[in-house]
Amino acid sequence: MTEPSATASVEVSVDPKTAFEVFTEEIDLWWVRGPINFWDSARLLELRIEPGVGGRFLEVYGTDPEDVRVSGRITDWRPGEQFSYRTPEGDVETSVSFAPIDGGTRVTVVQTLLTADANTAFVWPNVLHWLPAWIGRRDSAPRIPRELGRLSIALYYSDPAAAARWLHKVFGLTSWDRIPAVGAQPSWIELHVGSSAILLFERSEPASPAADHAAWVYVDDLDAHFAQAKGNGAKILQEIHQHGFRSYEAEDLEGHRWTFLQARPTMQ
Known part of the structure; x- marks a missing residue:
């Protein structure tokens, strides 16, 4: 009702x-x-x-x-x-x-x-x-509508708000609006990498977290990002390596796999 x-x-x-x-x-x-x-x-x-x-x-x-x-x-x-x-x-x-x-x-x-x-x-x-x-x-931002990019992913967690806080602290993901405070349970949460959105929703039924998504995220300083993630307790699946691109792989608090890559200088 x-x-x-x-x-x-x-x-x-x-x-x-x-x-x-x-x-x-x-x-x-x-x-x-x-x-x-x-x-x-x-x-x-x-x-x-x-x-x-x-x-x-x-x-x-x-x-x-x-x-x-x-x-x-x-x-x-x-x-x-x-x-x-x-x-x-x-x-x-x-x-x-x-x-x-x-x-x-x-x-x-x-x-x-x-x-x-x-x-x-x-x-x-x-x-x-x-x-x-x-x-x-608004005093410094361009006066044009803020558009999301063409690539977004949806992730499903048993506790999306806790996941958002973890992703913000450990992987440095930010949001155009806010990271939910402890106790807050919004209907959905949007994190952002540039203009791309990562939408967090509550998992409605048990599923394999590792099968929920495959996410690749380009960052400006891969070494600093790796140090932040490792220092905050991320499970590192593969350390920084070179295979056509420079990257590392880690797992988050509910078993989702993330690949972080060094961004090209021309990437917006």
């Missing part, structure tokens, strides 16, 4: 007026363009919030003004304070508030089911943390 509401909050280091503007005017810059983050990601050109009551929350698919998906209609618009929108069916309301706090703003999103037969997946608890990540880098 779907819960009647969901709430998510983040704190950002800008004032409420700026936070409101960034949230609404720059949503296409801070919302990560991953394959599962949109209704129709294969066709997406732009994510847009039209200002003012009556405005629309849109996925833009083409140059034709009608080639869009309307996620909601704005029902409340108070810059620097709050805005709300409802789905076209009128069954889900989403309210976003901006409250001043010491050093910035607390942004809170509340999604509420308005009808008993509403059927939706609450997205905001899984994506709102992208907002402070963008605000932290």
